[in-house]
Amino acid sequence: MIGDLAAVLRKELLHLRRDPGTLRLALLIPALQLTLFGLIDTTVRDVPLAVFDQSLSPESRELVAALEASRVFRVARRVASRDALRQEIVAGRARVGLELPLDLHRRALTAERSSTLLVLVDGSDASVAAQAIDAVNGLALSRSLEVLARGVEALPLEPRVQVLFNPELRSAALLIPGLIGILLTFSGTLLTAFALVRERERGTLEQLMVTPLSPAAIVLGKLLPYLGLAMVQLAVVLVLMRVVFRVPIHGDLLLLGALSVEYLASLLALGLLISARSRTQVEATQRAQLFLLPSILLSGYIFPLTAVPAPLRVVSHLLPATHFIAIARGIIVRGAGLLDLWQHVLALGLIAAALLLASTRAFRKTLS
Amino acid sequence: MSGASDGQAGVVVQGVSRDFGPLRALDRVSLAVARGTVFGLLGPNGSGKSTLIRLLCGLLAPSEGVVEVDGLDVASRGEEVRRRVGYVPQRFSLYDDLTVAENLDFYAAAYGLRGAERRRRREEAAALVGVASQGGRLAGVLSGGWRQRLSLAAAIMHRPRVLLLDEPTAGIDPVARRALWDLLFSLAGEGVTLLVSTHYMDEAERCSRVGYLFQSRLLAEGPPDALRARPDVTPSGTRRLEAELGPGVAAGLARARALPYVREATIFGTALHLLVDDRATDAAVARDLGARALRPAPPSLEDAFVRLTALQGAERPGR
Numbered sequence: 011m012i013g014d015l016a017a018v019l020r021k022e023l024l025h026l027r028r029d030p031g032t033l034r035l036a037l038l039i040p041a042l043q044l045t046l047f048g049l050i051d052t053t054v055r056d057v058p059l060a061v062f063d064q065s066l067s068p069e070s071r072e073l074v075a076a077l078e079a080s081r082v083f084r085v086a087r088r089v090a091s092r093d094a095l096r097q098e099i100v101a102g103r104a105r106v107g108l109e110l111p112l113d114l115h116r117r118a119l120t121a122e123r124s125s126t127l128l129v130l131v132d133g134s135d136a137s138v139a140a141q142a143i144d145a146v147n148g149l150a151l152s153r154s155l156e157v158l159a160r161g162v163e164a165l166p167l168e169p170r171v172q173v174l175f176n177p178e179l180r181s182a183a184l185l186i187p188g189l190i191g192i193l194l195t196f197s198g199t200l201l202t203a204f205a206l207v208r209e210r211e212r213g214t215l216e217q218l219m220v221t222p223l224s225p226a227a228i229v230l231g232k233l234l235p236y237l238g239l240a241m242v243q244l245a246v247v248l249v250l251m252r253v254v255f256r257v258p259i260h261g262d263l264l265l266l267g268a269l270s271v272e273y274l275a276s277l278l279a280l281g282l283l284i285s286a287r288s289r290t291q292v293e294a295t296q297r298a299q300l301f302l303l304p305s306i307l308l309s310g311y312i313f314p315l316t317a318v319p320a321p322l323r324v325v326s327h328l329l330p331a332t333h334f335i336a337i338a339r340g341i342i343v344r345g346a347g348l349l350d351l352w353q354h355v356l357a358l359g360l361i362a363a364a365l366l367l368a369s370t371r372a373f374r375k376t377l378s
Numbered sequence: 379m380s381g382a383s384d385g386q387a388g389v390v391v392q393g394v395s396r397d398f399g400p401l402r403a404l405d406r407v408s409l410a411v412a413r414g415t416v417f418g419l420l421g422p423n424g425s426g427k428s429t430l431i432r433l434l435c436g437l438l439a440p441s442e443g444v445v446e447v448d449g450l451d452v453a454s455r456g457e458e459v460r461r462r463v464g465y466v467p468q469r470f471s472l473y474d475d476l477t478v479a480e481n482l483d484f485y486a487a488a489y490g491l492r493g494a495e496r497r498r499r500r501e502e503a504a505a506l507v508g509v510a511s512q513g514g515r516l517a518g519v520l521s522g523g524w525r526q527r528l529s530l531a532a533a534i535m536h537r538p539r540v541l542l543l544d545e546p547t548a549g550i551d552p553v554a555r556r557a558l559w560d561l562l563f564s565l566a567g568e569g570v571t572l573l574v575s576t577h578y579m580d581e582a583e584r585c586s587r588v589g590y591l592f593q594s595r596l597l598a599e600g601p602p603d604a605l606r607a608r609p610d611v612t613p614s615g616t617r618r619l620e621a622e623l624g625p626g627v628a629a630g631l632a633r634a635r636a637l638p639y640v641r642e643a644t645i646f647g648t649a650l651h652l653l654v655d656d657r658a659t660d661a662a663v664a665r666d667l668g669a670r671a672l673r674p675a676p677p678s679l680e681d682a683f684v685r686l687t688a689l690q691g692a693e694r695p696g697r
């Protein structure tokens with residue numbers, strides 16, 4: 011009995027040793043997972059702030075400086091109108107907009123009446139929004155207390171917070187657009203990777219390669235069904251989101267569809283790259299995981315990008331999911347248009363082009 | 379028609395080597411197969427047969443040397459070569475999850491056949507190899523013999539000029555084997571050039587020419603009769619005998635190998651095939667082995683290969 015067990019055990023250990031790729035990845039993945047989770051600090055920092063400063067006084071400068079000193083905010087833009095302030099948030103360049111009134115200077119001194127700060131908050135990232143509101147309130151309160159200590163009656167600074175999108179700060183409105191990005195990552199990358207590796211694993215590539223079919227025909231013929239499948243998936247998720255979770259789509263559905271194709275192109279190319287390098291489906295799965303994991307943790311899907319430590323944020327910006335999630339949230343929650351999102355669209359396009367280039371090259375090599 | 383080949387050759391291999399890292403799987407192999415003939419490729423496991431065939435269909439590139447198929451250089455005109463070649467791999471390489479008909483339809487389309495023509499060729503090929511009755515079954519559930527036939531059907535639908543078959547009859551019953559060889563000869567009769575690897579000597583005997591690969595080198599090449607008649611197969615001063623021993627043949631083999639005048643001994647049924655020095659008389663051989671009957675035996679193709687291998691001075695690789 012023990013002898014039998016030992017025999018099987020020995021054989022399995024041999025399998026493991028002969029497959030260093032699997033072993034390496036099996037050890038690497040949990041390490042990566044743990045590191046990423048550990049490094050992510052969910053207190054928000056450096057939230058991009060747009061400022062519309064009407065008073066342009068020492069007081070207003072001091073107030074903004076204090077907000078920056080809290081490290082919660084970083085002034086990303088200075089604008090000259092309330093509309094521009096709003097536009098910065100729609101475009102995703104700022105999460106919070108602060109309007110300082112013309113008479114901040116005078117009112118702060120005399121404190122005849124309290125001075126109202128208009129705070130516009132982007133609700134499409136609920137956790138950031140909540141913490142940002144706390145931070146502004148906290149600062150306004152402490153400033154006011156300072157002034158009060160000098161013997162003035164009324165609370166001189168009164169922030170009026172207005173959450174622009176997703177006003178109830180519902181997490182569904184936030185998570186589902188992100189989830190679309192993640193779901194497509196799974197089907198786009200993994201299914202594509204499998205389609206080719208399966209042929210290699212089963213030996214059917216041998217017969218396929220002696221036909222006059224061009225590599226382009228083989229690759230495209232394999233990719234298109236998965237592109238179609240992923241688009242169907244997208245439609246299903248959007249319908250569920252709208253009907254079951256009642257998340258309204260504020261932006262242009264066609265734009266979302268078009269940019270999804272761009273996103274999928276990058277994912278399919280990545281799947282192709284993985285399949286060119288993997289001999290077995292297990293190996294392909296593990297390689298894909300190496301990519302899926304950061305796509306979930308570093309893309310802003312669960313944790314806001316501001317929670318990702320700076321060095322890792324480079325990785326975030328290289329992940330297609332990061333840009334697509336920003337695009338999906340922008341279109342669905344904030345009603346953003348192409349002009350607002352051009353940076354993400356451009357980045358995604360560059361990533362897709364690079365991946366397509368790398369994958370066709372890798373694929374040519376394995377086929378020849 | 380390109381320079382290296384004479385126009386009559388369907389396959390030309392010239393000074394071809396192929397390395398896999400430090401391993402030399404083929405070492406300076408040269409051979410030619412005339413159009414409309416069947417060439418048999420023999421050799422022990424790992425001798426390089428599959429490697430040579432994969433070089434011929436362009437799946438592998440040679441490390442050195444020139445490979446030509448149907449007068450075309452495989453390295454520079456791979457695309458045209460692929461249209462003219464049919465290939466049956468050693469391992470079944472069609473889709474298990476497609477039916478027989480679906481597999482054939484896909485490969486017919488892959489070779490550019492369209493519409494009614496595609497259907498006609500598909501059905502023709504299926505009928506020719508006898509898989510028509512299996513059309514609706516999944517390829518994955520077919521028995522080994524059926525699968526081999528299906529592979530062959532997939533490889534001939536586009537009417538290739540050259541057919542490369544890697545052990546097409548491995549695991550096939552004798553009747554089916556004979557039917558398959560009849561089919562191969564009828565294809566050769568239509569002008570198709572065939573190169574077939576096999577471990578079966580009876581199949582080799584039927585080929586126009588055979589080549590014997592041993593440890594990556596082509597040790598001998600020619601018509602089976604010529605190989606058997608080679609002087610180094612039965613050197614002067616020796617002769618070949620068949621000694622009928624009955625049930626004690628296994629013990630007889632050990633005894634024969636211990637005799638100083640026996641150069642070679644192999645069991646065939648209840649008899650031994652011997653290569654003996656002429657200094658030993660028939661009577662002495664019969665007495666030493668306790669043989670019931672003794673008669674002269676012309677060398678078989680297998681005898682020839684065994685002899686050529688022994689002359690090579692290397693031990694037979696047992697894998």
Ligand SMILES: Nc1ncnc2c1ncn2[C@@H]1O[C@H](COP(=O)(O)OP(=O)(O)OP(=O)(O)O)[C@@H](O)[C@H]1O
Nearest residue numbers: 398401403421422423424425426427428429430468
């Ligand atoms: N892709 C490869 N990578 C590394 N070595 C290889 C590869 N293909 C073949 N070889 C090696 O080349 C040698 C010849 O192999 P090949 O498959 O041609 O033998 P074979 O004559 O077909 O054997 P068999 O009768 O068992 O089919 C073997 O030692 C094999 O291990």
Ligand SMILES: [Mg+2]
Nearest residue numbers: 427428468544
């Ligand atoms: Mg072989």
